Amino acid sequence: MCGIVGLFLKNPDYQADLGRYITSMLGEMSERGPDSSGIALYRQPSPEGYIKITLQTADPAFDWQTLSAEIATAMGDVLEPRQVSSHCVIAVAAKPGDIRTWLSENYPDIRIVSFGLAIEIFKDVGLPDDVTARFGIAALEGTHALGHTRMATESAVTTEHSHPFSTGEDLCLVHNGSLSNHNQLRRWLRHRGMEFQTDNDTEVAANYLAHRLGTGASLREALEASLVDLDGFFTFAIGTRDGFAVVRDAISCKPAVMAETDDWVAMASEYRSIAQLPGAKTATIWEPQPEVIYTWGSA
């Protein structure tokens, strides 16, 4: 199974409650995936010249202040790091590629969970309500968010196997389904210089999109290509800097429902997540068609 939720707020008055809404939507999907959960939020864009990075470590005693000071010395100014459980969000006046290289050389156990101007990703093993409480998601404001709860079928249950997966600057992917040709595609992508942290099928889809986007494709072109190259079952939701996109495979056996009011656009694996939102009962509701790419914002 797995459960996906997404919420894009059209009405700025609702932004203060984004975390509360996405927490409640994801909690409703608990039965679809008890293994691990994750949330991507788009909020508080970093100042000009700075890139916001979410980092994660398995070491509970890790000293983020020392790391921040070292990054500042090595690369550029670091704004006050914000530690949340096993994750830490920092803004650095440097290029993402340089930070990645420096971290892999100096702190190979620290993972970059997300990078961009606005994106923050928090994910861990556990039920949605436990994970969202661990990261204090309900208190966070923002413009849009995606969430995922996982029932693992393809690979291990760990934090790094959890969704959302970062696919590039301010981009992330959540997936319900399973891919059949991920080993072949992983080899193909490795030949093209893409690096993998896990043996997970969704990470292959995420890196596939990152590769297409990195070689000049628009998000729409990358998603159209994925419909040809990815073999398997999928409902994807893709978070972008100012919106999100949804696409399903040709067979579309993995569920998805979308809803829109004057105030918000939402997608979920099941309607009961959308029922958590104000005005859901009178929203326009529809099921996304197979192989049709739906986008909001300038995705």
Place this chain on the structure above:
Amino acid sequence: MSAVDLAEISVRELNQRLHDLAPGANETEWTISNPRGRHAIAVGLDAPANLHIDGHVGYYCGGMNKQASIQIDGNAGQGLAENIMSGTVHCTGNASQSAGASGHGGLVVVEGDASSRCGISMKGVDIVVGGSIGHFSAFMAQAGHLVVCGDAGDGLGDSIYEAFIYVGGNVGSLGADCIEKEMTDAHRQTLAELLAKAGIEDDITRFRRFGSARELYNFNIDNAGNY
């Protein structure tokens, strides 16, 4: 009149009360509020009750229904009236995939669109859809009628046995062994009766009929590519 608020009691409790209806019970009129997309609402009824559900329901609503008449004012998730035996399940909105799947009898009405796999493996149920249906509908349909006022998606009636399909709009493509068939006066009468039973008005002269070419009934080496 029994009014049940699903914000107050669980679906399991509601279904137990419905299953406990004794033959000849007077408690025949039910209203159910706050369904909020919950699964398995009013599944497994076997009593001549009238249910009115106010709002959107989740998976398998009205599944295995016998005798009861269930009206949903809203949309339905996957497997609406799955394996229905008799009675009526009527949805005023849209239904997700596998509506009326493997139904043996009774009537399923979807006023809006139904999704993919509508009427898959139907075994005698009548399904009337006011809007359009998705791909792989009526796959291996064995008996009963599927009426679609709008369009049908790809692979309609793949490997169909003896079910009748009537489509008012366009058909994306026909599945293996499904062909267009002649529309006789008897068929037009059946179609008119089904639409009337469903409470949906339409011009029956624009409907086309589809059914089995019966080429896949027995193994034939020339058909190997179709199996």
